[in-house]
Amino acid sequence: xxxxxxxxxxxxxxxxxxxxxxxxxxxxxxxxxxxxxxxxxxxxxxxxxxxxxxxxxxxxxxxxxxxxxxxxxxxxxxxxxxxxxxxxxxxxxxxxxxxxxxxxxxxxxxxxxxxxxxxxxxxxxxxxxxxxxxxxxxxxxxxxxxxxxxxxxxxxxxxxxxxxxxxxxxxxxxxxxxxxxxxxxxxxxxxxxxxxxxxxxxxxxxxxxxxxxxxxxxxxxxxxxxxxxxxxxxxxxxxxxxxxxxxxxxxxxxxxxxxxxxxxxxxxxxxxxxxxxxxxxxxxxxxxxxxxxxxxxxxxxxxxxxxxxxxxxxxxxxxxxxxxxxxxxxxxxxxxxxxxxxxxxxxxxxxxxxxxxxxxxxxxxxxxxxxxxxxxxxxxxxxxxxxxxxxxxxxxxxxxxxxxxxxxxxxxxxxxxxxxxxxxxxxxxxxxxxxxxxxxxxxxxxxxxxxxxxxxxxxxxxxxxxxxxxxxxxxxxxxxxxxxxxxxxxxxxxxxxxxxxxxxxxxxx
Amino acid sequence: xxxxxxxxxxxxxxxxxxxxxxxxxxxxxxxxxxxxxxxxxxxxxxxxxxxxxxxxxxxxxxxxxxxxxxxxxxxxxxxxxxxxxxxxxxxxxxxxxxx
Numbered sequence: 001x002x003x004x005x006x007x008x009x010x011x012x013x014x015x016x017x018x019x020x021x022x023x024x025x026x027x028x029x030x031x032x033x034x035x036x037x038x039x040x041x042x043x044x045x046x047x048x049x050x051x052x053x054x055x056x057x058x059x060x061x062x063x064x065x066x067x068x069x070x071x072x073x074x075x076x077x078x079x080x081x082x083x084x085x086x087x088x089x090x091x092x093x094x095x096x097x098x099x100x101x102x103x104x105x106x107x108x109x110x111x112x113x114x115x116x117x118x119x120x121x122x123x124x125x126x127x128x129x130x131x132x133x134x135x136x137x138x139x140x141x142x143x144x145x146x147x148x149x150x151x152x153x154x155x156x157x158x159x160x161x162x163x164x165x166x167x168x169x170x171x172x173x174x175x176x177x178x179x180x181x182x183x184x185x186x187x188x189x190x191x192x193x194x195x196x197x198x199x200x201x202x203x204x205x206x207x208x209x210x211x212x213x214x215x216x217x218x219x220x221x222x223x224x225x226x227x228x229x230x231x232x233x234x235x236x237x238x239x240x241x242x243x244x245x246x247x248x249x250x251x252x253x254x255x256x257x258x259x260x261x262x263x264x265x266x267x268x269x270x271x272x273x274x275x276x277x278x279x280x281x282x283x284x285x286x287x288x289x290x291x292x293x294x295x296x297x298x299x300x301x302x303x304x305x306x307x308x309x310x311x312x313x314x315x316x317x318x319x320x321x322x323x324x325x326x327x328x329x330x331x332x333x334x335x336x337x338x339x340x341x342x343x344x345x346x347x348x349x350x351x352x353x354x355x356x357x358x359x360x361x362x363x364x365x366x367x368x369x370x371x372x373x374x375x376x377x378x379x380x381x382x383x384x385x386x387x388x389x390x391x392x393x394x395x396x397x398x399x400x401x402x403x404x405x406x407x408x409x410x411x412x413x414x415x416x417x418x419x420x421x422x423x424x425x426x427x428x429x430x431x432x433x434x435x436x437x438x439x440x441x442x443x444x445x446x447x448x449x450x451x452x453x454x455x456x457x458x459x460x461x462x463x464x465x466x467x468x469x470x471x472x473x474x475x476x477x478x479x480x481x482x483x484x485x486x487x488x489x490x491x492x493x494x495x496x497x498x499x500x501x502x503x504x505x506x507x508x509x
Numbered sequence: 510x511x512x513x514x515x516x517x518x519x520x521x522x523x524x525x526x527x528x529x530x531x532x533x534x535x536x537x538x539x540x541x542x543x544x545x546x547x548x549x550x551x552x553x554x555x556x557x558x559x560x561x562x563x564x565x566x567x568x569x570x571x572x573x574x575x576x577x578x579x580x581x582x583x584x585x586x587x588x589x590x591x592x593x594x595x596x597x598x599x600x601x602x603x604x605x606x607x608x
Contacts, residue, residue, distance in 0.1 A: 034575050041578030050596040051583040059586060071575035092563060099526050101600040149597065165597035168586070297524060302563035310569040 016263030037172035039066030058172035060105030080117025115140035338367035360400035
């Protein structure tokens with residue numbers, strides 16, 4: 001069975017914004033990068049053989065007792081502090097009960113009304129230079145679920161699946177769920193604010209070193225809640241919850257789509273249904289999931305097998321002292337280190353390239369080179385593929401080391417700029433490392449002075465009139481001869497060097 | 510406490526994905542009612558001046574270091590599965606639920 005998703009009527013974003021104010025709430029789940037799971041000593045290695053990192057605790061076997069991962073709690077507190085949250089002096093875990101095969105215990109260990117962190121904020125910078133403050137409701141500790149593979153029917157999707165196959169390696173990996181308060185007043189900037197928030201959060205978590213924050217691998221996942229208020233109203237509308245919006249670009253698109261869809265529903269006099277929605281990356285639309293109903297009755301209660309977590313104020317302050325430089329401050333510092341203009345820095349930030357450039361510079365590239373190679377052809381192709389540059393580059397296996405190598409080929413004099421561009425395209429086409437591509441394509445500036453001199457002599461002999469003009473002092477005429485030398489050497493000569501040799505031969509220099 | 514109703518039991522059965530016939534529902538209402546009534550005896554305990562508690566031991570911050578310990582191994586884990594495919598637990602399809 002193939003499933004085609006039928007889009008619902010949508011108003012244009014502009015029409016929607018003319019009548020309504022969007023209100024957003026974002027829930028971000030972040031997998032911590034601890035070596036072990038939250039409540040047992042099973043490893044958390046990504047991509048391990050199915051069900052190879054599972055034990056009686058994460059399998060929920062009777063009698064198994066969980067014990068909290070100390071580093072998981074520390075990471076949770078550091079995240080809370082970085083988000084300017086209060087840290088609870090005493091809190092408990094709770095069981096969120098539901099019967100679904102992704103959790104063999106039949107409950108998820110989470111936190112309910114006593115999150116470890118609450119009441120914080122994160123300031124995010126927008127492309128127009130303004131700042132939007134996102135208020136944080138809470139950031140609580142929980143555990144990830146197993147991974148289901150739906151077999152039969154359309155691949156991967158649950159509809160039409162005959163059965164599901166479950167791998168519990170992921171079940172029990174520590175998760176932090178970060179929930180915002182309703183985000184109001186963003187207006188037409190709402191999609192950008194959503195994206196900028198997730199991007200800032202990703203930067204922050206990366207700087208904290210608590211997570212790989214790889215949206216493409218699912219170690220950071222985003223649910224987008226959205227509702228509309230008629231202009232002038234202060235009553236929140238009914239919200240939809242779009243699940244698993246897992247790239248920065250998709251976050252922006254999903255908000256934009258839901259604004260248009262809600263507006264069309266409201267404008268036609270109907271009511272928005274409170275429901276979960278599925279995001280479809282390929283078509284950029286959402287479709288109805290399930291309605292909120294009595295099926296969602298989690299019967300939370302305090303987890304009896306885990307004692308309360310009560311971080312002392314000393315512990316909290318010690319952890320506060322380990323917080324890294326705030327990413328916004330850091331960006332200002334990097335801009336100054338790299339010598340980028342405001343516009344260049346903003347482009348780099350908006351393209352999500354800061355970390356990649358930092359890694360590339362650390363690997364030995366110049367800041368200008370790092371910016372040039374990551375924001376040119378790669379960015380163009382990533383955009384065509386509707387992917388983030390970082391995700392896209394990773395999928396191609398293109399790394400900072402490739403940029404360093406490419407730059408070295410230029411600075412060593414082997415390649416000129418246009419050759420380097422050809423080589424980079426080859427690297428992006430999967431033809432190998434820059435050196436391998438240059439070798440395979442025979443790209444090499446003519447370094448052999450003999451070959452260059454021979455070409456110059458031929459060109460001078462073939463153009464006696466031009467040569468005489470230059471001898472007579474019309475040095476600007478040299479351009480015509482350089483052009484012919486380049487042609488004779490099939491573009492593999494260095495133009496500057498060709499100029500020097502011509503002028504030497506004509507006794508002008 | 511309020512009496513357990515037939516609707517409560519039907520709701521719980523649905524949450525637990527247990528298919529109960531009408532006769533079974535009737536029986537469970539009675540049986541669960543007796544269990545709840547028995548447990549409700551604890552409500553007669555004098556608790557004036559006693560702080561609410563969720564744990565019997567006055568302990569906090571029981572943690573372990575983030576050090577890997579051996580897992581069971583896929584063969585042992587899957588030995589308990591009713592059905593296995595591709596080294597994964599095979600479970601029936603689930604309708605009207607998200608991924």
